[in-house]
Amino acid sequence: MNSKNVIVVKDLLLSYKKGVPIIRDTSFTVKSGSFVFITGPSGSGKSTLLKSFYGELKPQAGFLQIGGVSLNDIKPAKLAFLRKYLGIIFQDYKLIKEWTVKKNVMLPLLIAGYSKEVCEAQTKKLLKHVRLTGKEDYYPLELSGGEQQRVAMARALAHNPVIILADEPTGNLDEYSSRVIWSLLESANEQLGTTIVVVTHSIPTNLKVPFKHHYIEDGRVYEIA
Numbered sequence: 525m526n527s528k529n530v531i532v533v534k535d536l537l538l539s540y541k542k543g544v545p546i547i548r549d550t551s552f553t554v555k556s557g558s559f560v561f562i563t564g565p566s567g568s569g570k571s572t573l574l575k576s577f578y579g580e581l582k583p584q585a586g587f588l589q590i591g592g593v594s595l596n597d598i599k600p601a602k603l604a605f606l607r608k609y610l611g612i613i614f615q616d617y618k619l620i621k622e623w624t625v626k627k628n629v630m631l632p633l634l635i636a637g638y639s640k641e642v643c644e645a646q647t648k649k650l651l652k653h654v655r656l657t658g659k660e661d662y663y664p665l666e667l668s669g670g671e672q673q674r675v676a677m678a679r680a681l682a683h684n685p686v687i688i689l690a691d692e693p694t695g696n697l698d699e700y701s702s703r704v705i706w707s708l709l710e711s712a713n714e715q716l717g718t719t720i721v722v723v724t725h726s727i728p729t730n731l732k733v734p735f736k737h738h739y740i741e742d743g744r745v746y747e748i749a
């Protein structure tokens with residue numbers, strides 16, 4: 525996973541129903557270590573495009589490659605392999621309600637085969653990063669939306685992903701939690717060189733890292749900055 529272009533999109537066609545394209549005639553690349561915002565009107569296909577990046581929706585035509593892996597005809601085993609390099613964050617958090625905060629963050633690490641000691645230490649460090657020390661044994665529904673998103677952020681960062689894909693991660697959040705999320709995304713990008721792709725309604729104004737801006741309109745993706 526060290527290709528210069530971590531995402532390569534060429535003549536991409538995405539659709540849910542034949543003859544109804546959501547994304548079409550779209551080509552662009554995302555360089556390793558870059559920070560990319562994707563904006564566009566509601567219903568323009570932002571979530572659809574992101575879905576294709578994590579293998580939830582296959583291209584109908586064209587070419588899509590993430591970290592050198594083609595997503596066009598990807599097999600489940602290869603997709604599971606690819607997902608190890610991805611950290612994904614959703615607007616509605618997608619935490620497991622029946623699990624505590626600690627388990628939500630730690631279980632993926634245990635599954636990935638790290639020792640219990642390493643998982644415990646890593647989870648503790650991550651929960652400190654997202655300012656949730658002391659809430660380890662809470663369940664998601666006992667937390668505010670902002671706190672839940674910070675758990676999701678800790679989970680996404682847990683396995684040191686090469687690419688973070690975030691779909692309106694601060695869409696529903698209070699200002700404090702938004703600030704924590706943006707600053708963690710910034711420091712992952714700046715300090716670890718993590719490639720960040722974020723779908724958002726509004727680009728934060730006080731970002732310290734350089735970024736690119738792609739805009740979706742009428743099914744096409746335009747690079748505007």
Ligand SMILES: Nc1ncnc2c1ncn2[C@@H]1O[C@H](COP(=O)(O)OP(=O)(O)O)[C@@H](O)[C@H]1O
Nearest residue numbers: 540541546564565566567568569570571572573
């Ligand atoms: N699972 C689905 N099945 C059929 N159509 C869908 C599905 N998900 C999204 N769409 C359609 O695709 C279009 C783009 O949706 P989406 O990517 O969610 O937009 P955005 O995230 O930009 O608001 C919309 O017209 C939506 O109705």
Ligand SMILES: [Mg+2]
Nearest residue numbers: 570571572691
């Ligand atoms: Mg969306």
